[in-house]
Amino acid sequence: MGLADRLRSGLAKSREALNQIFYMGGDVDEQFWEDLEDTLVMGDIGPELAMSVTDDLRELAAKKGLRTADQLREALAKRLAEAFPTSERDPFDDTPSCVLFVGINGAGKTTTVGKLAAAAKGSGKSVLIGGADTFRAAAIEQLQVWGERADVRVVTRERGADPASVCYDVVETAEREGTELMLIDTAGRLHTSPELMRELAKIVNVTRKRASMPVTVVLVVDATTGQNGLAQAKEFNDALDLDGLIVTKLDGTSKGGIAVSIASQLDLPIWRIGVGEGIDDFQSFDALNFTRALVGETI
Ligand SMILES: Nc1nc2c(ncn2[C@@H]2O[C@H](COP(=O)(O)OP(=O)(O)OP(=O)(O)O)[C@@H](O)[C@H]2O)c(=O)[nH]1
Ligand SMILES: [Mg+2]
Missing domain, CATH: 3.40.50.300 (P-loop containing nucleotide triphosphate hydrolases)
Structure with missing residues (x-):
């Protein structure tokens, strides 16, 4: 198994939980957003961030008409990625x-x-x-x-x-x-x-x-x-x-x-x-x- 696959299989549990929401086959309704927020909290990202990510995604979905599981999933990945601070210096590359x-x-x-x-x-x-x-x-x-x-x-x-x-x-x-x-x-x-x-x-x-x-x-x-x-x-x-x-x-x-x-x-x-x-x-x-x-x- 390659490294990327190993990371993916390591995170399988988080993904399964989210898949259940994305593949419900139902509408992107009030229940969907509630479930999403709950799942994010259960996935340990913390209640405040879960709420702000869900709110932002909800706004974006309304504005851009995001409806499919793929669209929502990609938007969620992008929004979560924004939560990570970046660093200009890499202490393992930038030596001494x-x-x-x-x-x-x-x-x-x-x-x-x-x-x-x-x-x-x-x-x-x-x-x-x-x-x-x-x-x-x-x-x-x-x-x-x-x-x-x-x-x-x-x-x-x-x-x-x-x-x-x-x-x-x-x-x-x-x-x-x-x-x-x-x-x-x-x-x-x-x-x-x-x-x-x-x-x-x-x-x-x-x-x-x-x-x-x-x-x-x-x-x-x-x-x-x-x-x-x-x-x-x-x-x-x-x-x-x-x-x-x-x-x-x-x-x-x-x-x-x-x-x-x-x-x-x-x-x-x-x-x-x-x-x-x-x-x-x-x-x-x-x-x-x-x-x-x-x-x-x-x-
Ligand atoms: N699966 C997996 N195991 C890891 C990883 N990193 C470390 N381990 C394992 O975790 C165990 C503890 O690793 P150590 O590097 O000894 O941890 P440590 O922080 O130095 O521990 P102390 O010195 O006792 O505080 C070992 O069995 C490692 O093989 C990882 O990324 N994945
Ligand atoms: Mg040690």
């Missing part, structure tokens, strides 16, 4: 660049660091991985394995070492060697733990202060977490002033709508999406491709 990956446990940070390191290395960039997850010995080993796969050096310290000093080391090494891209993995943590969030804020501050190249803080979000993903993202954003997002596990989610909700509410661009566990299983984010996969293809 230092990117810190943060997020809750198991979101896919380490895997994403590995994938992106391999891709950047493959495209000829000099890359360094920073292992600032010194919390578990297994985390350091996992990152080393990714470093070997990607053929990228990992700078880290022993288990229990101060993660902020790892970041210091990484930046120093990279600046000395003229490395173009630094990818720093951090330990997963619950957004509800003030102590762990303070530790993370320190890691970010040290890196921002120490580095002379742009430092980008990326929240890695597991798309299968549903509405709780928004609460998590808000806490991380409040504590760290995030720059952007990477949404993972879009190959397996039934609720890709959370990506729309987080990106639009926190005004953060999505730079990459994860669509599998393998080294090549990620894509650049294309809002319209994504929302078309979310609502269903036009035929």
